[in-house]
Amino acid sequence: xxxxxxxxxxxxxxxxxxxxxxxxxxxxxxxxxxxxxxxxxxxxxxxxxxxxxxxxxxxxxxxxxxxxxxxxxxxxxxxxxxxxxxxxxxxxxxxxxxxxxxxxxxxxxxxxxxxxxxxxxxxxxxxxxxxxxxxxxxxxxxxxxxx
Numbered sequence: 085x086x087x088x089x090x091x092x093x094x095x096x097x098x099x100x101x102x103x104x105x106x107x108x109x110x111x112x113x114x115x116x117x118x119x120x121x122x123x124x125x126x127x128x129x130x131x132x133x134x135x136x137x138x139x140x141x142x143x144x145x146x147x148x149x150x151x152x153x154x155x156x157x158x159x160x161x162x163x164x165x166x167x168x169x170x171x172x173x174x175x176x177x178x179x180x181x182x183x184x185x186x187x188x189x190x191x192x193x194x195x196x197x198x199x200x201x202x203x204x205x206x207x208x209x210x211x212x213x214x215x216x217x218x219x220x221x222x223x224x225x226x227x228x229x230x231x
Contacts, residue, residue: 086196090214093190094222098229100187104162104179106229107189108133117224121217134158138166144213172196189225191218 096103106113111131118125123141130136136156143149152173154166164177173195182188193214 087194088196089192089194090212090218091190091192092215092218092222093188094219094226095182096187096189096222096226096230097185098187098226099185100162100179100181102229103187103189103225104164106225107177107179108156108158108164110136110138110156113225113228114138117221117228119217119220119224121220128153130156133164142217144217189222191222193218 106117109132110127115125115127118140121143123143124139126139128137128139134157137153138156139151139153141149141151150173151170153169154175155169157165157167159165162179166175166177168174173193175191175193178190178192180188180190
């Protein structure tokens with residue numbers, strides 16, 4: 085099994101603290117900025133960053149739906165990590181200042197991919213598809229927090 089990684093980033097015209105607070109707000113903001121690829125969104129514990137347990141289904145393709153139950157941690161300032169209890173998938177959100185009133189948001193997801201021919205296609209196509217999904221999420225987030 086090879087590790088698969090998808091990374092997306094975006095500059096948002098809002099302070100890093102405001103962007104991070106919005107990302108970490110699983111109760112009100114996160115569910116509102118998710119693209120149509122996400123369904124059955126539910127906060128099961130917490131709801132504000134560290135200690136949150138959140139559920140959703142991610143439909144990456146017409147045939148591929150991933151049932152995710154994610155534990156959220158904040159290992160350092162400006163960083164959220166979502167670890168899926170149902171798979172090897174880990175998503176790390178990093179928010180840093182990018183000049184006056186601007187911030188850079190980087191989202192990186194890694195998981196253990198399949199082997200063989202299926203794994204080849206997964207490593208080839210899944211990162212691009214997931215990057216498009218997260219780009220849409222970041223676009224929605226920007227619309228919500230930009231001044």
